[in-house]
Ligand code: ADP
């Protein structure tokens with residue numbers, strides 16, 4: 001419990017290529033540590049089946065997304081595989097001020113922006129055991145069109161080349177092992 005106190009009021013960020021298992025790891029982490037507040041992003045992507053407005057994302061059209069950018073309502077934003085994604089600023093600031101550990105799960109360009117605005121944040125890069133396994137996971141998830149899969153795999157090569165920028169790198173091979181390592185990195189173990 002003493003270790004958990006060290007996560008209070010800190011900003012944590014998880015990134016890594018699409019399909020590596022970020023969402024799976026984060027939802028297991030939140031189940032075990034409900035004190036963590038996970039930021040809900042805005043996106044122009046269409047909802048996947050089962051995704052709920054306000055729970056997985058705030059689904060916006062381009063004009064609404066651009067209005068948020070113009071009002072400085074996003075802490076960071078980036079274009080990924082043809083859609084815009086961004087982190088609403090206000091709730092992040094509020095939860096940090098309230099002393100909660102705050103977690104962002106975002107892509108590389110956004111992580112770079114957050115590194116500038118929150119240099120004291122802790123950024124973790126999740127990588128797959130191999131590129132072939134990454135492709136197998138994206139396809140196995142069964143949520144993306146062939147075109148979306150190609151764009152995501154193409155982008156994955158760029159993201160994987162950036163691992164050295166991060167405070168920590170974690171290989172998501174065995175899920176339980178990766179989760180335990182993530183808890184340790186975040187001072188939650
Ligand atoms: P991301 O959020 O990074 O895009 P997901 O969490 O959606 O990735 O995971 C992509 C797919 O990989 C899902 O089908 C998920 O069940 C599977 N997966 C996640 N972690 C592992 C793991 N450690 N071993 C095998 N499959 C995994």
Ligand code: 5GP
Pocket residue numbers: 015016017018022041042045076077078080085086087088105106107108109110111
């Ligand atoms: P997906 O479409 O698979 O949900 O997400 C695609 C990518 O966008 C993932 O790498 C995810 O981490 C990233 N992403 C989700 N929300 C945000 C956000 O608010 N900002 C940025 N920059 N990337 C995000």
